[in-house]
Amino acid sequence: NAGVTQTPKFQVLKTGQSMTLQCAQDMNHEYMSWYRQDPGMGLRLIHYSVGAGITDQGEVPNGYNVSRSTTEDFPLRLLSAAPSQTSVYFCASNSPWRDEQYFGPGTRLTVT
Amino acid sequence: AQTVTQSQPEMSVQEAETVTLSCTYDTSESDYYLFWYKQPPSRQMILVIRQEAYKQQNATENRFSVNFQKAAKSFSLKISDSQLGDAAMYFCAYRSPDYGGATNKLIFGTGTLLAVQP
Numbered sequence: 001n002a003g004v005t006q007t008p009k010f011q012v013l014k015t016g017q018s019m020t021l022q023c024a025q026d027m028n029h030e031y032m033s034w035y036r037q038d039p040g041m042g043l044r045l046i047h048y049s050v051g052a053g054i055t056d057q058g059e060v061p062n063g064y065n066v067s068r069s070t071t072e073d074f075p076l077r078l079l080s081a082a083p084s085q086t087s088v089y090f091c092a093s094n095s096p097w098r099d100e101q102y103f104g105p106g107t108r109l110t111v112t
Numbered sequence: 113a114q115t116v117t118q119s120q121p122e123m124s125v126q127e128a129e130t131v132t133l134s135c136t137y138d139t140s141e142s143d144y145y146l147f148w149y150k151q152p153p154s155r156q157m158i159l160v161i162r163q164e165a166y167k168q169q170n171a172t173e174n175r176f177s178v179n180f181q182k183a184a185k186s187f188s189l190k191i192s193d194s195q196l197g198d199a200a201m202y203f204c205a206y207r208s209p210d211y212g213g214a215t216n217k218l219i220f221g222t223g224t225l226l227a228v229q230p
Contacts, residue, residue: 096210099145099207
């Protein structure tokens with residue numbers, strides 16, 4: 001049982017480049033979320049999904065797109081990377097009947 | 113909007129001693145969930161303990177316990193018999209109740225970095 005997996009673990013982008021952070025879970029969880037973690041600011045919610053085809057914005061959604069075509073996958077897209085998006089990104093999943101969110105190992109993204 | 117405040121950026125404790133990490137929150141909701149997550153240097157987020165607001169009894173998980181004061185909106189974490197492996201960043205988090213799948217928002221505090229001295 002792999003839990004929540006994220007790829008890549010590390011990534012360096014130039015300003016203006018685009019990329020997709022991948023997130024997958026094998027626990028059949030309906031809910032999935034993306035967070036970013038910045039020094040001194042804790043984790044902040046970017047986007048979340050309560051089921052396939054359903055997504056909503058979190059606290060800091062600007063500059064990010066998401067979609068949820070399957071229960072297992074919840075990719076996060078950066079269309080035009082900016083230095084302000086340098087951060088560690090976490091994906092998480094949980095069941096509607098359990099509040100505990102299971103986190104992936106994170107992706108460290110640097111935008112130069 | 114709900115907020116979570118951790119006023120201790122760093123704490124230190126001697127091995128085998130007890131330490132308490134503070135967390136306060138602001139909400140107008142009467143029903144909610146509170147969590148403490150641990151983040152060791154590996155970066156993995158690990159759930160330590162959870163508390164449902166409607167439960168008056170404080171949650172306990174082995175050496176970890178909470179002091180939940182609903183009226184004061186306080187949710188502190190006590191670590192007893194501290195071990196070297198407890199050294200990590202600790203985050204307090206708040207979650208609104210999920211009525212019918214409308215939301216899944218977890219609000220985090222800024223964290224407390226705990227050092228354990230041998």
